[in-house]
Amino acid sequence: MIAGIWNPDWPGRAPVSHDHMMDTGSNGARERIFIVGAGAVGLPLAAALAAAGREVVLVRARPDGPRIDSNISVRFGGNADPVSVRVEQVSFHELRELDGTVVLAIKSHANEEVAAALASKKVRGELVVMQNGLGVEQPFLSCGFEAMLRSVLYMTSQVRSDGVVEFRQIASCPIGTVAGEPSRLAGCVAALTTPLFAFHGHDDIETEAWRKTIVNAAFNSICPLLEADNGLFARDAEAAAVARRIAGECVALARDRGLSIREEDVMSRIMEISRGSDGVMISTLQDILAGRETEVTSLNLAIARIGAESVPPHVLPVTEALGQLVLAKSRLTRR
Numbered sequence: 001m002i003a004g005i006w007n008p009d010w011p012g013r014a015p016v017s018h019d020h021m022m023d024t025g026s027n028g029a030r031e032r033i034f035i036v037g038a039g040a041v042g043l044p045l046a047a048a049l050a051a052a053g054r055e056v057v058l059v060r061a062r063p064d065g066p067r068i069d070s071n072i073s074v075r076f077g078g079n080a081d082p083v084s085v086r087v088e089q090v091s092f093h094e095l096r097e098l099d100g101t102v103v104l105a106i107k108s109h110a111n112e113e114v115a116a117a118l119a120s121k122k123v124r125g126e127l128v129v130m131q132n133g134l135g136v137e138q139p140f141l142s143c144g145f146e147a148m149l150r151s152v153l154y155m156t157s158q159v160r161s162d163g164v165v166e167f168r169q170i171a172s173c174p175i176g177t178v179a180g181e182p183s184r185l186a187g188c189v190a191a192l193t194t195p196l197f198a199f200h201g202h203d204d205i206e207t208e209a210w211r212k213t214i215v216n217a218a219f220n221s222i223c224p225l226l227e228a229d230n231g232l233f234a235r236d237a238e239a240a241a242v243a244r245r246i247a248g249e250c251v252a253l254a255r256d257r258g259l260s261i262r263e264e265d266v267m268s269r270i271m272e273i274s275r276g277s278d279g280v281m282i283s284t285l286q287d288i289l290a291g292r293e294t295e296v297t298s299l300n301l302a303i304a305r306i307g308a309e310s311v312p313p314h315v316l317p318v319t320e321a322l323g324q325l326v327l328a329k330s331r332l333t334r335r
């Protein structure tokens, strides 16, 4: 399915055919989906939507980001043949108006800058933040965006050097309302769900985001520090025991804050993801090896900061120390 045309010299937005736009939303409006960030999450989401005939526009977040072919190739699951679809691409900085749902699939450390830039544009639809971490919605809320949803991602994805994206969905990804009218949720879930990349509505996305951030606090610190793939915890009982230390500390803080999260649930998700992504390299290690900033300040260090600010303060020694080590390791390679 051709979802649009690639125009490398794009000064705004190219004409788009409307004949394959889908009906979405509780009001049945025809929605265009803008995906900001052409990375390991944005590319497979764009490909899945385009392959399902939705109108999708891939918005390049960085003016100096690498050029991406107009044909996106994604392997959805283990040995499947890659799906190759043509997706329209535009530059974020040149867009004036985003008249549809806006999915933010960028790294969380870019949020302040992207939120400020987005605030100067006309945005008609809701924002859907698709990121790991705690507090990641805040820059957008501070900029006054009132219709905000959040998705918690249970998938792994990696862009290979030949440009093919290796994507595995571990479980359907919950989406919930952060701000604005809850009735928007069902339409948003319907607009984003396809056979290749599934979402479902959730009425307590804050708890889901905490649970997943605790999972990430284990994966995104232990795996990069040991330079091990995601299968580590399923293979190595000692590494799983360190993950359990993190889970225990973080769950105690979450429960203190009134969130209903159980250590056993966190551990079973860690083991499920570990078994389902054996051989996959965690994004934090990819970032460190590539000399890029990591997201650890939204993960271990965000949880540790929330603990320190609690009354009485909550100390999370393992979670925080491993987070600090990730920061130190990334400083060694930062360009």
Ligand SMILES: NC(=O)C1=CN([C@@H]2O[C@H](COP(=O)(O)OP(=O)(O)OC[C@H]3O[C@@H](n4cnc5c(N)ncnc54)[C@H](OP(=O)(O)O)[C@@H]3O)[C@@H](O)[C@H]2O)C=CC1
Binding pocket: 036, 037, 038, 039, 040, 041, 042, 059, 060, 061, 062, 063, 065, 066, 105, 106, 107, 108, 109, 110, 113, 114, 130, 131, 132, 153, 154, 155, 156, 157, 158, 283, 295
């Ligand atoms: N990859 C995975 O398996 C998973 C990722 N996640 C989460 O999803 C989110 C997106 O991750 P992922 O797609 O892997 O990340 P990538 O590293 O692939 O980056 C995504 C995009 O973010 C944009 N970006 C990066 N740095 C900057 C910057 N300094 N300024 C502006 N834009 C920037 C770029 O967009 P462009 O290229 O358009 O310039 C880039 O392609 C993260 O929060 C991640 O933790 C969650 C679960 C699994």
Ligand SMILES: CC(C)(CO)C(=O)C(=O)O
Binding pocket: 132, 153, 154, 155, 156, 157, 215, 216, 219, 230, 273, 277, 282, 283
């Ligand atoms: C925990 C994991 C591996 C899976 O969703 C992840 O969030 C990531 O790759 O960043």
